[in-house]
Amino acid sequence: MSPKKQVPLIKEFSKGIIRENPILRLILGTCPTLALTTSVENGVGMGIAATFVLLGSNLVIAALRKVIPDKVRIPAFITVIAGFVTIVQLLMQTYLPDLNKALGIYIPLITVNCIILARAEMFASKNTVFRSILDALGMGVGYTLAMFIMSSIREIIGNGTFLGMAVPVLSNSPMMILILPPGGFFIFGILVASAQKISETIDKRSGGQDRDFCATAMPDSPACHLCGGCNFGAGGLNKEINMGLNNGKTAGRSDAQ
Amino acid sequence: MKEMLIILFSAILVDNFVLSKFLGICPFLGVSTNLKSAMGMSLAVISVIEIATALTWPIFYFLLEPNNLSYMQTVIFILVIAALVQIIETILKKSIPSLYRALGVYLPLITTNCAVLGVTVLNITKSYNFLQSMVNSLGAGVGFMLAMFLFAGVRSKVDHADVPKALKGLPITLISASLVSLSFFGFKGLIEKLFA
Numbered sequence: 001m002s003p004k005k006q007v008p009l010i011k012e013f014s015k016g017i018i019r020e021n022p023i024l025r026l027i028l029g030t031c032p033t034l035a036l037t038t039s040v041e042n043g044v045g046m047g048i049a050a051t052f053v054l055l056g057s058n059l060v061i062a063a064l065r066k067v068i069p070d071k072v073r074i075p076a077f078i079t080v081i082a083g084f085v086t087i088v089q090l091l092m093q094t095y096l097p098d099l100n101k102a103l104g105i106y107i108p109l110i111t112v113n114c115i116i117l118a119r120a121e122m123f124a125s126k127n128t129v130f131r132s133i134l135d136a137l138g139m140g141v142g143y144t145l146a147m148f149i150m151s152s153i154r155e156i157i158g159n160g161t162f163l164g165m166a167v168p169v170l171s172n173s174p175m176m177i178l179i180l181p182p183g184g185f186f187i188f189g190i191l192v193a194s195a196q197k198i199s200e201t202i203d204k205r206s207g208g209q210d211r212d213f214c215a216t217a218m219p220d221s222p223a224c225h226l227c228g229g230c231n232f233g234a235g236g237l238n239k240e241i242n243m244g245l246n247n248g249k250t251a252g253r254s255d256a257q
Numbered sequence: 258m259k260e261m262l263i264i265l266f267s268a269i270l271v272d273n274f275v276l277s278k279f280l281g282i283c284p285f286l287g288v289s290t291n292l293k294s295a296m297g298m299s300l301a302v303i304s305v306i307e308i309a310t311a312l313t314w315p316i317f318y319f320l321l322e323p324n325n326l327s328y329m330q331t332v333i334f335i336l337v338i339a340a341l342v343q344i345i346e347t348i349l350k351k352s353i354p355s356l357y358r359a360l361g362v363y364l365p366l367i368t369t370n371c372a373v374l375g376v377t378v379l380n381i382t383k384s385y386n387f388l389q390s391m392v393n394s395l396g397a398g399v400g401f402m403l404a405m406f407l408f409a410g411v412r413s414k415v416d417h418a419d420v421p422k423a424l425k426g427l428p429i430t431l432i433s434a435s436l437v438s439l440s441f442f443g444f445k446g447l448i449e450k451l452f453a
Contacts, residue, residue: 027427030286031371035279075339078368082332090328108331108378112369114283181277182439189424189431197423 012131016138023146024195028114032106033147034184040163043151044144045099046106049088051140054116055133056084061124062132068125077120082111115143146191153187154178261392263452264385268396270444274372275404276437280397281372285405286430288363290416295409296402301363303398305345306373309338310394313377314387334377339368372401408437 022028029050037043060080061068068076089107092100100107110116119139124132156162158178160171177183274280281302288298313334321327346364349357367373376397380390411433420429 030282031279034282075336078335078339079332082335085331086328089331105375105379105382108334109280109371109375111331111335112371112374114369117369180442181279182435182442184279185431185435185438189428189435192431193423193428196426196428200423 009131009134012134013138016135016140016142017145018142019199020139021142021146021195022115022139023143023150024192025199026115026118027192028118029116029143030188031109032113033150034181034188036103036106037147037151037154037184037187038179039102039155039159039161040148040151041099042102043147045096046103047140047144047147049092049103049107050110050113050115050143051136052088053081053084053110053113054119054140054143055136056087057081057116057120058124058132058136059129060084061120062127062129065125073125074117074121077117077125078111081116081120085111115139150187150191153191154183158183259452261389263448264389264392265396266451267448268393269400269403270441271448273400273404273441274375274397275401276434276441278375280375281370281401284363284366284370285401285408286427286434288366289405289409289412291413292406292409294363295405297360298363298366299398299402299405301360301367302370302372302401303395305338305342305364305367306376306394306398307391308345309341309373309377310380310390312337312341314380314390317381330378330381331374335374338373338377342368372397404437407440408434411437 016022018025020026023030023033032046032050036046057077057080061077064076064080085108088110089100092103092107119135123135127135152162156167156170157175158180159176160167160174175183178187268274272278275282275285284298284302289295316333316337317327317330321329321333342364346357346361349361349364376394380393383393385393412430415429415433418429424432
């Protein structure tokens with residue numbers, strides 16, 4: 001039903017891990033990434049919770065993709081996602097009360113996490129249930145992996161511990177700043193820069209095709225503009241807003257005349 | 258009164274929603290490219306946050322809690338916010354076109370702004386009363402505006418700086434956000450000193 005049909009199944013899974021990593025390449029869902037990577041336990045816990053929601057919402061949305069009318073699809077997606085978030089919330093309250101307390105407000109906020117809405121809009125609403133499950137698993141693993149890397153750096157250097165166990169040498173004088181908010185922004189900046197550099201190198205080695213990554217991953221769609229993920233630099237959201245502003249301006253001018 | 262001021266200033270300065278709670282990072286990074294759009298986005302956020310709080314607080318305490326439905330909080334709140342944004346957009350478009358032109362483009366972006374859902378949920382978890390909730394929401398909105406303004410100023414300088422290729426775009430933006438966030442550390446302890 002779409003050109004995606006030709007994509008081998010394994011690619012649907014593996015693309016989310018490195019090439020289209022939701023955090024480091026698509027830059028989606030930055031809020032929990034920055035807030036919860038202060039310890040490995042929180043980071044990975046959030047990763048798994050989000051993966052569960054992503055899996056559930058992709059599955060249901062792919063199954064209902066022919067039933068949901070196009071006009072109300074965004075509210076419908078949000079409702080499905082919020083339903084799965086509620087399930088996760090209730091499960092965590094019962095079985096993992098400590099983790100639930102640590103993640104706090106960010107659990108209900110998975111609802112507005114752009115990774116999930118973007119995958120629903122970009123992928124699940126256009127593909128079969130099986131492919132959507134693979135996509136969700138790949139994206140979830142990529143998300144959890146990125147959370148793990150970032151939280152390891154912050155916990156080891158910023159707190160001198162790893163999963164609560166003291167790390168020799170570093171635990172004597174941890175660099176507290178890294179587990180505080182400024183450290184979050186800083187480490188994330190460095191990681192995104194590294195991811196850019198690495199994928200650039202890989203691209204060059206594999207024939208040097210300079211693929212416009214965001215264009216393939218996130219074509220024009222309301223969900224993209226809602227989230228503003230991906231392309232903070234080269235247009236995307238900003239282009240849309242500047243366009244809106246300019247339209248506003250010209251319209252204002254013509255009114256004045 | 259004192260208690261209200263404490264809530265307000267904590268939300269604006271000490272626990273700034275963007276720079277220390279990390280809520281609303283997407284618009285903070287995406288729309289802060291110039292002062293004009295930062296202003297528009299912030300005003301839209303402040304108004305939506307206030308109206309959303311005014312709606313969700315009574316819904317939770319008069320509708321959900323008495324009927325043992327408080328687990329439906331997330332679903333109901335996000336639907337209220339989504340509907341609210343849609344309604345505001347339609348009303349503005351029809352009745353105040355000039356305001357719509359100024360804020361209209363930012364409105365659809367607000368549904369997925371986690372600051373809005375975050376504040377409404379936080380008001381409930383902190384069991385604030387109605388007035389405290391409204392003040393906390395105002396603080397969150399004004400804090401968002403303050404962070405956006407400061408950062409838009411910083412960014413206009415960063416955009417002209419010559420940075421290494423790998424850091425161009427988002428990475429250098431994040432690193433400058435880190436420095437702006439660091440500056441807010443200066444406000445730590447401010448509340449205790451002012452209202453002691």
